[in-house]
Amino acid sequence: MKNIITIAKKEWRNYFSSPVGYVFAGLLLVVVNWLFFSNFFIGGQADLNPYWSNFSLILSLFVPAISMNLIAEEKKNSTWEVLLSLPINEKELVLGKFLGCALYLLFTILLSLPVIITVYVLGKPDVGLIIGGFVGILLLSLSYLSVGIFVSSLSNQAIVGFLGSSVILLVNSLMGQEILLSRVPSFAKDFIGGLSVNFRSANFSSGAISIGDLVFFISWIIIFITLTIISLKSRNK
Amino acid sequence: MLKVENINKSFKEKEVLKDISFEIKKNSIVGLLGPNGAGKTTLMRIIVGFYSASNGKILWDGKKVDTRSEKHKSRIGYLPENNPLYMNLTGGEYLEYISELKQISKEEIKEEIFKVAQQCGIQNVLSQQIETLSKGYKQRVGLAAALLGDPKILILDEPTSGLDPNQIIEIRDLIKGLSKNKMILISTHILPEAREICERLIIINRGEIALNEETKKIKNLEKKFVELTA
Numbered sequence: 111m112k113n114i115i116t117i118a119k120k121e122w123r124n125y126f127s128s129p130v131g132y133v134f135a136g137l138l139l140v141v142v143n144w145l146f147f148s149n150f151f152i153g154g155q156a157d158l159n160p161y162w163s164n165f166s167l168i169l170s171l172f173v174p175a176i177s178m179n180l181i182a183e184e185k186k187n188s189t190w191e192v193l194l195s196l197p198i199n200e201k202e203l204v205l206g207k208f209l210g211c212a213l214y215l216l217f218t219i220l221l222s223l224p225v226i227i228t229v230y231v232l233g234k235p236d237v238g239l240i241i242g243g244f245v246g247i248l249l250l251s252l253s254y255l256s257v258g259i260f261v262s263s264l265s266n267q268a269i270v271g272f273l274g275s276s277v278i279l280l281v282n283s284l285m286g287q288e289i290l291l292s293r294v295p296s297f298a299k300d301f302i303g304g305l306s307v308n309f310r311s312a313n314f315s316s317g318a319i320s321i322g323d324l325v326f327f328i329s330w331i332i333i334f335i336t337l338t339i340i341s342l343k344s345r346n347k
Numbered sequence: 348m349l350k351v352e353n354i355n356k357s358f359k360e361k362e363v364l365k366d367i368s369f370e371i372k373k374n375s376i377v378g379l380l381g382p383n384g385a386g387k388t389t390l391m392r393i394i395v396g397f398y399s400a401s402n403g404k405i406l407w408d409g410k411k412v413d414t415r416s417e418k419h420k421s422r423i424g425y426l427p428e429n430n431p432l433y434m435n436l437t438g439g440e441y442l443e444y445i446s447e448l449k450q451i452s453k454e455e456i457k458e459e460i461f462k463v464a465q466q467c468g469i470q471n472v473l474s475q476q477i478e479t480l481s482k483g484y485k486q487r488v489g490l491a492a493a494l495l496g497d498p499k500i501l502i503l504d505e506p507t508s509g510l511d512p513n514q515i516i517e518i519r520d521l522i523k524g525l526s527k528n529k530m531i532l533i534s535t536h537i538l539p540e541a542r543e544i545c546e547r548l549i550i551i552n553r554g555e556i557a558l559n560e561e562t563k564k565i566k567n568l569e570k571k572f573v574e575l576t577a
């Protein structure tokens with residue numbers, strides 16, 4: 111546990127040791143809110159659903175950008191060779207990196223709170239819906255991050271990490287969109303939609319919090335983290 | 348005592364190490380020589396647990412060890428080839444990070460960093476970003492990191508490569524001074540250097556041990572090296 115925290119701390123500091131971490135967080139905030147408010151005043155309704163769905167779309171580019179280097183850079187610079195010669199194991203390394211990046215992600219998402227409060231003051235939406243949407247976006251972003259760290263572990267090129275995970279995430283979010291789902295036979299619809307992180311997260315923001323969705327998110331994260339650990343362990347094949 | 352027994356290593360179909368066996372006694376420095384691609388780095392990576400061997404074992408005081416176990420790793424200080432470092436950290440931050448991962452207790456970290464920094468002559472550059480250090484000083488930071496926690500085994504992969512003659516002599520003297528209470532395995536392409544600091548020399552050629560001999564018994568190392576590896 112101590113190793114996980116040590117690695118997480120370093121990762122967390124990494125984001126703030128250069129302007130990049132601040133710029134990314136600022137950019138995310140501006141884009142998400144701009145998209146929201148441009149809708150908000152047109153619709154004139156204090157409805158948060160468009161906000162969450164924009165947010166998740168943007169996260170499918172943002173999370174790959176902040177996670178592309180998590181492991182690829184260690185590989186490229188061979189620093190993972192130092193790390194893995196220390197009394198720590200692959201699991202601690204991956205969990206530490208995941209935790210550090212997750213905290214940064216949480217931080218950027220929390221920056222959106224003022225917007226939500228504004229909407230709340232203006233429109234008095236349902237508090238349950240706000241909490242649901244918030245939890246949904248958190249689970250979604252952690253799921254995205256688990257994909258990002260996995261793809262980052264597959265090569266030593268950050269750009270491969272970025273493109274690989276954004277493609278996976280965009281395809282996955284497409285799987286939850288009506289555009290695609292309306293074209294598949296109905297028996298496959300639930301199945302395909304059910305595999306989409308976006309689709310599940312939308313359930314949360316519409317207030318339908320279910321154990322099934324929760325289990326889905328947790329399994330998703332565990333699977334990708336496990337794949338990352340396996341990918342690191344198989345370095346000498 | 349560290350013993351390497353019948354180590355084989357293949358990547359896919361390619362056999363890189365064949366039946367490597369040798370041992371490193373306490374208080375001694377063993378030199379690993381061999382042409383480019385002979386398998387020196389691969390062998391070191393196996394000993395430190397970064398790679399696992401396809402066959403064979405590593406023994407510590409006669410007992411087989413799991414090279415990926417924390418117990419084994421905490422006995423080892425490793426300076427990999429090309430000295431990988433986090434360029435955006437300062438030397439001090441880097442040593443602190445490595446100390447924490449080596450499970451050195453909070454109270455002792457400062458003292459431990461002070462000790463290795465003094466040994467490696469980097470006390471005055473600890474607050475400087477690693478990226479801005481000269482190659483020689485980067486190498487010292489890497490070596491200092493390997494020394495943290497006073498490991499019993501030091502594995503140094505070409506620690507003097509790319510340094511100027513003065514730095515080479517300093518680092519060499521430093522390594523020589525470390526051999527008390529430690530076992531050191533060092534790889535190098537500089538034959539006179541190997542001759543000067545190592546009690547025993549091992550020449551690897553194409554993954555096989557071509558020579559394993561006490562340094563003082565080897566008459567003409569240059570000639571022997573060429574003969575064995577040509």
Ligand SMILES: Nc1ncnc2c1ncn2[C@@H]1O[C@H](COP(=O)(O)OP(=O)(O)OP(=O)(O)O)[C@@H](O)[C@H]1O
Nearest residue numbers: 346358363381382383384385386387388389390428
């Ligand atoms: N991960 C790997 N996958 C495939 N082949 C590898 C891998 N690592 C090393 N090799 C091969 O193993 C052989 C030995 O390489 P190694 O780096 O151990 O040599 P070396 O003795 O350290 O050489 P040098 O003096 O140039 O550092 C080389 O042919 C190399 O291409």
Ligand SMILES: [Mg+2]
Nearest residue numbers: 387388389428
């Ligand atoms: Mg080498």
